[in-house]
Amino acid sequence: MPRQQFESVIAQATRKQLKIVNASQTISVAPSGVLNIDLYGSPNKLCKIVNLFIWQQGTFGTTGSYDIFVELDDVGVGISPNFLSKNTGFGNTARFDRNVWFAPTTGATPANSIDVISAIQQIRFDSTRALRIQLINNLNQTMTGDFLVYVAFEEEEVRL
Amino acid sequence: MMAKRITDKDEKGYTRIKDGTGAEIGKIKHGARFPDFLKPSDVIVKPSGKEEEVLKVQYVEADDVYIVVSQSQEVK
Numbered sequence: 288m289p290r291q292q293f294e295s296v297i298a299q300a301t302r303k304q305l306k307i308v309n310a311s312q313t314i315s316v317a318p319s320g321v322l323n324i325d326l327y328g329s330p331n332k333l334c335k336i337v338n339l340f341i342w343q344q345g346t347f348g349t350t351g352s353y354d355i356f357v358e359l360d361d362v363g364v365g366i367s368p369n370f371l372s373k374n375t376g377f378g379n380t381a382r383f384d385r386n387v388w389f390a391p392t393t394g395a396t397p398a399n400s401i402d403v404i405s406a407i408q409q410i411r412f413d414s415t416r417a418l419r420i421q422l423i424n425n426l427n428q429t430m431t432g433d434f435l436v437y438v439a440f441e442e443e444e445v446r447l
Numbered sequence: 448m449m450a451k452r453i454t455d456k457d458e459k460g461y462t463r464i465k466d467g468t469g470a471e472i473g474k475i476k477h478g479a480r481f482p483d484f485l486k487p488s489d490v491i492v493k494p495s496g497k498e499e500e501v502l503k504v505q506y507v508e509a510d511d512v513y514i515v516v517s518q519s520q521e522v523k
Contacts, residue, residue, distance in 0.1 A: 306510045306512075308507055308510055308512050308514065310514045310516075312502075312503070312516050316518070317520075319520055319521040320518060320519075320520055320521070321499075321518065321519045321520065321521050322516070322517075322518055323499060323515075323516065323517045323518070323519065324514065324515075324516050325482075325513075325514070325515040325516075325517070326512055326513070326514055326515075327480060327481060327482050327512065327513040327514075327515065328511070328512055329510075329511040329512070330480060334512070414480045414481075415480070415481060417481075417515070423521055424521075
């Protein structure tokens with residue numbers, strides 16, 4: 288998916304008045320290094336994931352592999368750890384939403400997509416439990432570039 | 448100055464904060480928002496013993512969301 292198309296998907300979600308958080312990071316991750324991006328929500332509200340967009344751009348290597356995990360930190364109800372692992376070419380975009388998940392170039396096995404979608408929809412983050420997007424560098428070289436993460440979510444009030 | 452080390456909750460659900468020598472310098476009440484007191488170079492110690500160094504803490508006011516970026520090393 289070209290970046291322009293990716294951005295139009297984000298814009299479309301915005302028009303639906305979903306909250307969009309840009310948790311992007313320019314990174315340099317050493318071999319075996321792990322980058323964690325954690326999102327903590329509002330107190331007394333549960334944040335429900337609607338869409339998660341991940342885009343990477345930079346010299347992430349053409350050989351070897353890297354893993355991306357999405358999980359609720361410390362609870363471990365997230366996606367199967369290997370859902371995007373061991374793919375030399377993750378491509379440059381993955382998208383998850385209610386109806387479709389795709390990695391338009393090479394990437395994860397389509398057979399995993401149902402699990403991915405249902406797992407995503409189970410995730411709620413709040414003020415004490417984080418949505419964690421984790422990138423693990425399995426390459427034998429340092430990964431350098433931009434790791435762009437957009438999270439679209441809705442809030443549910445929590446009655447105390 | 449040595450980085451703060453923030454460990455996960457004690458038996459009462461309080462979060463311990465230690466200095467770089469490991470001495471406890473305070474606790475955070477259960478229910479407090481975890482990122483409120485995080486700063487870059489702080490070290491979060493997970494229940495598993497895994498340590499994560501905080502690189503950036505960003506508060507997105509419009510959405511009332513904290514983004515915490517941290518880095519660690521995979522133990523193989």
